[in-house]
Amino acid sequence: xxxxxxxxxxxxxxxxxxxxxxxxxxxxxxxxxxxxxxxxxxxxxxxxxxxxxxxxxxxxxxxxxxxxxxxxxxxxxxxxxxxxxxxxxxxxxxxxxxxxxxxxxxxxxxxxxxxxxxxxxxxxxxxxxxxxxxxxxxxxxxxxxxxxxxxxxxxxxxxxxxxxxxxxxxxxxxxxxxxxxxxxxxxxxxxxxxxxxxxxxxxxxxxxxxxxxxxxxxxxxxxxxxxxxxxxxxxxxxxxxxxxxxxxxxxxxxxxxxxxxxxxxxxxxxxxxxxxxxxxxxxxxxxxxxxxxxxxxxxxxxxxxxxxxxxxxxxxxxxxxx
Numbered sequence: 001x002x003x004x005x006x007x008x009x010x011x012x013x014x015x016x017x018x019x020x021x022x023x024x025x026x027x028x029x030x031x032x033x034x035x036x037x038x039x040x041x042x043x044x045x046x047x048x049x050x051x052x053x054x055x056x057x058x059x060x061x062x063x064x065x066x067x068x069x070x071x072x073x074x075x076x077x078x079x080x081x082x083x084x085x086x087x088x089x090x091x092x093x094x095x096x097x098x099x100x101x102x103x104x105x106x107x108x109x110x111x112x113x114x115x116x117x118x119x120x121x122x123x124x125x126x127x128x129x130x131x132x133x134x135x136x137x138x139x140x141x142x143x144x145x146x147x148x149x150x151x152x153x154x155x156x157x158x159x160x161x162x163x164x165x166x167x168x169x170x171x172x173x174x175x176x177x178x179x180x181x182x183x184x185x186x187x188x189x190x191x192x193x194x195x196x197x198x199x200x201x202x203x204x205x206x207x208x209x210x211x212x213x214x215x216x217x218x219x220x221x222x223x224x225x226x227x228x229x230x231x232x233x234x235x236x237x238x239x240x241x242x243x244x245x246x247x248x249x250x251x252x253x254x255x256x257x258x259x260x261x262x263x264x265x266x267x268x269x270x271x272x273x274x275x276x277x278x279x280x281x282x283x284x285x286x287x288x289x290x291x292x293x294x295x296x297x298x299x300x301x302x303x304x305x306x307x308x309x310x311x312x313x314x315x316x317x318x319x320x321x322x
Contacts, residue, residue: 003233004028004078004120006063006111007085011187012126012180014046015226016082021053023230028076030069030085032062036099037089038189046187063107069114080122080236082229083111086157088189090130090280093153104156105163112167121173124232127161129181129218129246129283130154139286142179142242150280161242168240175239176232181246181285185222185305186312194219194306197260197268198313206269207257215253216282218246221300221308231294241293246285248298256302263306 003020007013008029017027029050033040050056057076061068063085072078086104087093093100108125115123132140133148149155167173184194200207228245261267290296300308 001079002026002028002077003080003082004030004069004073005082005084006030007083007126008050009033009043009046009058010084011189012183012222012225013082013084014043014050014187015185015222016084016229017050017056018053019226019230021050021055024055026055026057026076027053028057028059028072028078030059030061030063030072032085033060036087037092037191042187042190064103064110066110066114066117069111070118073114073118073120078118078120080124080233081111081115081120082124082126082233083108084126086126088153089191090151090153093151093156097152100152100156104153105159108160108163112164112173115173116167116171121171122233122236123164123173123175124229124236125160125164125175125177126229127177127179127242128154128157129179129244129285130280131158131161131179132280132283134280139284140179140244141286142244142289165240173240174236175241176236177240177242178228178232178245179242179285180225180228181218181220181244181283183220183222183225185309186316188222188309194256194260194309197257198264198310201260201264201266201268204266204269206271208271208273209253209257210273215280216250216284217253217256218250218283218285219256219302219305220245220247220298221305224298224300227298228290228294228296231290231296235294243290243294243296244285244287245290245296246283246287246298247302250282250284251302259303259306263303263310
């Protein structure tokens with residue numbers, strides 16, 4: 001199959017590209033190599049890695065360029081689209097909300113319009129657990145209203161879901177929205193929590209925990225997240241669907257720190273800070289729907305995921321200090 005991946009040079013996108021290539025698919029990677037949040041050099045390293053596969057085709061382009069997207073789809077006979085390109089980060093979205101609306105909403109519209117004009121009707125969209133807002137149920141379920149986002153990032157992802165639904169309704173697209181829960185692992189953005197905490201522990205610098213360390217997350221190893229995307233593609237001809245893709249259980253931030261200490265073999269110093277605007281206190285994914293309908297089942301525990309992550313960090317081109 002010929003698939004197009006927006007944001008295919010990024011963290012999750014590069015892993016998804018690699019999985020698809022290994023299974024014999026042709027991957028059209030569309031990425032503008034934006035240096036927002038972290039250096040574009042890391043994305044170029046991912047492109048270089050993926051370029052070892054003959055069926056990998058890289059197109060440096062902005063997703064808002066609808067005409068260019070449509071032409072790529074037509075030129076290569078694209079059959080399905082994975083839409084991962086986005087501005088990410090709750091706190092950053094509070095500071096520069098305009099960027100998030102422009103890329104995450106208008107960019108999604110351009111992708112959908114390019115698909116419509118190229119007659120490509122299968123889409124898997126990377127949404128976020130942030131759409132649920134700061135709710136307090138034991139588990140977040142896809143049937144929850146998701147109508148009270150507490151950050152521009154969350155609002156942009158929910159808006160993109162609704163926009164996608166309109167194309168399903170109007171044009172008969174088959175669309176799967178995957179609400180991802182705190183994905184981590186090799187190639188992760190440097191400013192994200194687990195990567196940042198590892199570096200601070202190794203450097204013997206204090207870790208700042210916001211919300212007094214009482215936040216909980218469903219940490220999802222990147223290979224498990226990719227499994228969710230692959231399962232969604234296998235079941236793509238089924239209309240409009242939304243699934244939670246998360247780890248097996250919700251884990252407290254203090255337990256994450258203790259797991260990191262155990263794997264690294266060093267103790268940390270923790271400074272507690274007040275919660276920051278836009279941060280959700282806890283996320284807890286009900287993944288039973290994805291399990292039943294897609295066959296999704298996360299297999300990597302937090303400790304094993306961190307061990308794999310550390311192994312990659314030590315072997316990477318830019319190793320951490322030890």
